[in-house]
Amino acid sequence: MDILENLNQQQRLAVEHGKGPALVLAGAGSGKTRVIAHRIAYLIRNSVCRPENILAVTFTNKAATEMKERVHAILGELRSAEPLISTFHSFCVRLLRQEIHHAGYRRDFSIYDTDDQKRLIRQILKELNDPELEISPREIISRISYAKNHGVTPGQYIKRFPSETAEDVQFIYSKYNSHLKNSNSLDFDDLLLISVAILKEQPDTRRRFSERYRYILVDEYQDTNRPQYELLRLLTAAHNNLFVVGDEDQSIYKFRGADIQNILKFEKDFTGARTIKLEQNYRSSQNILSVAGAVVQNNTERKGKVLWTENDGGDVVTCRYEESPRDEAIWVAGKIQEILELYPNHHLAVLYRANFLSRNFEDVFLEEGIPYAVVGSVAFFGRMEVKDMLAYLRVVFNPDDDIAVLRILNTPPRGIGKTTIELLTRAAIDKGVPIMRMVREKAHDADFPGRASKSLLRFEKFVDKWIGFEQNHSVAQLLETILEDTQYAEMLRKNELASEAENRLANIEELIRAAAESEDRGETVTDFLDRAALSSELDHFDPNTRVALMTIHSAKGLEFEVVFLAGMEEGLFPHTQSMGSSEDLEEERRLCYVGITRAKKRLYVTWTPYRRNYGPEAGSPARVSRFLEEMPRDLIEGLDREIYEPMDQRQRLQTSSHTQPRNRDWQEPTEKNRVSKEPFKQPKSIAELKAYLAQQQKPKTPGTDDSKKGTVLKAGMRVRHDKFGDGIVLSRERRGNDIKLVITFSTAGRKSLIERFAKLKAL
């Protein structure tokens, strides 16, 4: 396969770029991942360098995996070494597992995720015992992170970021850092910072790494933060072969420290850089591009690109006003059903600014039996039971990991109560030693209360057993042993609902399987733990999902035939807290741009003035988002600019039925919405139930079925249960992660069942 084949002129120029820095400004859908993958293949195929001299960096594991697959697709399996394609963070972990002794840590360090950070901060706050400290752990974490990413140490904090609370933050920041250090643990920011510090201070290490990685490629460069920029500088100083791809219009992670100036100033930072713009879009219709362009044009902080496409004009954007969030969800659900009937293979997405908006959509989709997947609620590795198991592993490998020790010390309960734990923590802090060492000490302390020391001794014996066990067994076996020894399953069965306990146990099983697979791939235990710490839920997003629900942030990099942008209201999008500065507002606008450009064929935008909001503005109706007003008038229908009074707006909308331009491959569904506005009510009589059934009697098309589980059991359907016999589904609703069905059985009467466990057959 010719690598340059099927590339347009600009893409080809980028792929064939020689030595020295290059900046590829790639608009949405212009094939930027493609360019990186092809360039990697090009470098290898043309023997510009050896595969192992190439480093490609992405932000997500998903992007890294995709990149690897694409390179393999072009080149076939490589016989020799592989190029290193990894995220910033896993690259750093890799570096640190070899080099961290330079920074005074041991190589078996633990990685603290956000949850661990929060626990640590809470512990420090407790220890501080300041009765009225007015900062939340969450805010403290973000301020510490901000300081770290701007190179500000605890000592400099007050001077650099003066505020009323700066003194407190400084104190906590410094405590936080020393706790981490004493626990031989690093947070996500540290992974970058310490790597940078080592590369800066250790010329030998720097030389080895920059000689090894002579061609460095970076995806989504607009999202890099300062430490990432420094890392790249250090790695490329010797050879200057830095090839970055990005889009300043898609920079949406400022709140996480991303610095848009990195991409805006690239040519200044790396002299002699060549700039290539990719402006041909292969994803969306012309109308969608025009709308996106019109919105983002209102920003000043951009280099300016004009996207064009050879695709059809396509439809205009449809705007929909609804009276309430529930109505909004119902309208979207109706549209989705129509679209899926016409186009069973389309991928659709409902995108929103904030996660809480998923609620109404989930409820309605569940009632309607629309198969959907939510991205970004609770990640697998974030689940309580999975974190517990991982904490056990962490303690086995790094007994200094205090947060992990505290997590498992009395989970499951083993007689190490609150007083004992407080005593241990206090003593550990006073002596400046890890908690596990205090556990060992007090376990053999004759002066210590007998009952407590006995429990501690038992715990110590277990830990030692596991440490020994690990020497000649696999992680999967170790996890099995821990599960057995701790009686963890018994704890779950005792404390939780049966269904919930089984669910959690299933997750643990999955973890054990993942560990076994990791081992099969020849990975070490730390590889496994690292991946657990650095993985996110997006990595598990199944691209075959028919209807996806997620935030716009999560949707970056994805595409769908049809996109619904929900909650297009002032105050929510742009968010109130982002309307203060023009910088923040521009970021919101870029976010909107990202949302719009996810759509290939059709874009719907919806809004409602009466979204339940708390706080000072509770109750007052919201206006339509300014971003919709920035869309060209002739490219959006259903938006009435002059009228904001809800009833008026509604009447106008109902009287105006539009004719739309059509194109060849998209035909707007014309059927009436089939979702009833009334939420399903329990029928009071047989007659009512019959009436409801009649209303529900409509043939289902294959496209709306959940392919995995067969038919979706909706209200009104007849089902058969092994024990209870035949019955009729009365309602279907979410309960936690499960789906609860209420069913009346002809013999057994009314029962509530969890769908996953009920083994129901549709009749």
Place this chain on the structure above:
DNA sequence: GATTTACGCCTTTTT
């Protein structure tokens, strides 16, 4: 140690 009550949180969160 288990159960109840109270409180804190509520924008996005690639790692």
Place this chain on the structure above:
DNA sequence: GGCGTAAATC
């Protein structure tokens, strides 16, 4: 207004 975790209580 709703939810999940943490303190309070038995």
